[in-house]
Amino acid sequence: MREAYHVELEQLADNLAEMSVGVAAAMEKATRALLDADLALAEQVIGDDAKIDDMRAECEEQAYALLALQAPVATDLRTVLAVIHAAESLERMGDLALHVAKAARRRHPESALPEPVRPYFAEMGEAVVKLALRAEEVIKSRDVEAARSIEADDDQVDEIHRHLFSVIMAKDWEFGVPAAVDVTLLGRFYERYADHAVSVAKRMVFVATGKMPGYGADEDI
Numbered sequence: 001m002r003e004a005y006h007v008e009l010e011q012l013a014d015n016l017a018e019m020s021v022g023v024a025a026a027m028e029k030a031t032r033a034l035l036d037a038d039l040a041l042a043e044q045v046i047g048d049d050a051k052i053d054d055m056r057a058e059c060e061e062q063a064y065a066l067l068a069l070q071a072p073v074a075t076d077l078r079t080v081l082a083v084i085h086a087a088e089s090l091e092r093m094g095d096l097a098l099h100v101a102k103a104a105r106r107r108h109p110e111s112a113l114p115e116p117v118r119p120y121f122a123e124m125g126e127a128v129v130k131l132a133l134r135a136e137e138v139i140k141s142r143d144v145e146a147a148r149s150i151e152a153d154d155d156q157v158d159e160i161h162r163h164l165f166s167v168i169m170a171k172d173w174e175f176g177v178p179a180a181v182d183v184t185l186l187g188r189f190y191e192r193y194a195d196h197a198v199s200v201a202k203r204m205v206f207v208a209t210g211k212m213p214g215y216g217a218d219e220d221i
Contacts, residue, residue: 005070009079012062016083017139019055019090020200024132026052026097027193031125033104034186035118037111045101052094059087078210082203086139089196089203093132096193103186112182114175117167124160124190127153131197138201142208147201151213157194161187 026045033042063080066072072080103112113121131150138147164187167173168180206212 005066005072005076008062008066008070009072009076012059012066012083013079013139015055015059015062016086016090017136019052019059019087020132020136020139022052022055023090023093023097024129024136026094027100027125027132028129030097030100030104031121031129033101034112035122035125037104037108039105039108042101042104042108045097046105049094049098052091056087056091059083063087075207075210078207082207086200086203089199093193093196096189096196099189100186103182107182112186114179114183117164117183120160120164120167121186121190124157124187127157127160128190128193128197131157131194135197135200138204142204144205144208147205147208148213150201151198154194154198157191161191 026048029041030045032038033045063084066080070076106112111118131153134146134150134153137143138150164183168183173180202213
């Protein structure tokens with residue numbers, strides 16, 4: 001019985017890791033749609049968002065079933081609780097990729113990004129996808145040091161996000177208010193995506209140590 005129970009716990013973690021890969025793919029595609037004004041790719045991200053929602057629902061259903069039927073304690077209980085919270089963060093990461101894709105669709109056939117800011121978004125897109133994939137590795141390994149290093153890597157995204165404000169506020173900004181609003185919102189989507197990846201990593205630290213590190217990402221998008 002206990003052996004089957006631990007198999008279920010491992011399956012729960014595997015499903016969460018798969019979800020992390022899914023949201024990484026969503027943001028990678030959304031970023032390409034944004035940079036290339038690729039309507040078909042944006043539509044693909046938008047259409048696939050329901051799959052990410054379904055993955056969260058499946059993770060939560062499994063987790064609640066384990067709570068109800070097995071009454072886990074200690075590390076096992078922390079694992080189940082961490083999965084419930086991490087699945088929520090991962091779904092929100094998927095939602096943020098969805099917002100990026102919708103911005104690309106809304107401005108099509110034009111680009112939502114003026115030329116001067118495109119390199120920053122390319123860099124942020126690459127960075128946040130790596131964070132999501134590293135979160136997947138941490139979910140599988142429960143490596144505390146690897147989890148903590150994700151928070152340090154989040155600083156790169158924060159720095160770019162801050163720099164975008166100086167770009168759109170500069171006197172030589174010639175693209176108008178609508179473009180500045182787009183850049184501000186899109187930058188926020190990437191910054192929040194990275195914060196949620198950090199949140200997932202912190203949940204894995206909680207599983208391994210029983211202590212929740214200081215929280216960085218608040219709960220809204």
